[in-house]
Amino acid sequence: MAVSLKNLTLFEQVLLAVSLILVGLLIVDPFMFEQSKALAPGVRKFFRTITDIGKSNWMLIPTGAAIALAFVLRNRYGGSRNAAAYGLIASTIGFVFVSVGGAGLIANLAKNIIGRARPKLFETSGPLDFELFAFDPDYASLPSGHATNIFALATVIAILWPRGRVLLYTLAAWIAASRVLIGEHYVTDVVLGAILGTVFPYIVRDRFAARRWLFERTPEGGYRIRGARTQRWLGWPQVEQPAPENARQPV
Numbered sequence: 001m002a003v004s005l006k007n008l009t010l011f012e013q014v015l016l017a018v019s020l021i022l023v024g025l026l027i028v029d030p031f032m033f034e035q036s037k038a039l040a041p042g043v044r045k046f047f048r049t050i051t052d053i054g055k056s057n058w059m060l061i062p063t064g065a066a067i068a069l070a071f072v073l074r075n076r077y078g079g080s081r082n083a084a085a086y087g088l089i090a091s092t093i094g095f096v097f098v099s100v101g102g103a104g105l106i107a108n109l110a111k112n113i114i115g116r117a118r119p120k121l122f123e124t125s126g127p128l129d130f131e132l133f134a135f136d137p138d139y140a141s142l143p144s145g146h147a148t149n150i151f152a153l154a155t156v157i158a159i160l161w162p163r164g165r166v167l168l169y170t171l172a173a174w175i176a177a178s179r180v181l182i183g184e185h186y187v188t189d190v191v192l193g194a195i196l197g198t199v200f201p202y203i204v205r206d207r208f209a210a211r212r213w214l215f216e217r218t219p220e221g222g223y224r225i226r227g228a229r230t231q232r233w234l235g236w237p238q239v240e241q242p243a244p245e246n247a248r249q250p251v
């Protein structure tokens with residue numbers, strides 16, 4: 001009989017989570033570290049080439065500039081139609097900025113507080129060397145900032161464009177894995193970063209929907225982007241509108 005997490009008690013869920021983390025720290029991390037060192041130089045070079053796609057600079061600087069431009073255009077070119085269009089653009093880009101920037105900020109704060117040693121110190125310190133509040137780049141391994149950033153971006157785009165989620169998460173997984181394959185992070189660093197990057201945009205979406213910024217709640221309790229035209233453009237499933245109560249009934 002299948003066991004669902006929601007059917008487990010809180011203690012059982014915590015026990016399962018701690019067990020999985022310990023398996024990752026004690027078994028998976030050392031194993032994958034040794035395997036990454038055995039990769040061919042050409043393979044490592046390729047992953048070093050793509051790994052910096054996970055940096056947040058190229059995501060946040062253009063989006064921040066685009067938000068400012070949208071507000072300038074909204075104020076300069078009045079009219080309800082233009083104002084609504086520029087408002088939609090600003091809220092969409094704002095959703096990207098807050099989601100990616102917020103997740104990255106949490107990751108950076110957490111990694112400096114947790115203070116896990118990076119894999120380059122494995123030979124002398126092992127995978128369980130922690131120095132709380134180290135604020136040292138060599139002790140800033142958990143969680144992976146690159147994995148957090150790229151999964152946050154993938155999640156944001158997947159929320160906006162549901163049809164692309166398989167492609168987006170596949171690319172994000174490879175970019176996040178590159179951090180392990182070039183020896184910058186352990187597997188658990190990347191996995192926890194990916195979880196953070198995936199969860200945080202949904203929290204932001206909920207907050208946006210509560211204020212009717214970009215998103216709104218559906219009658220069924222879900223979420224959708226505001227505006228039928230925007231939904232069609234992004235490939236959202238169309239919701240049939242209920243017929244008016246006074247509509248003529250067929251004879």
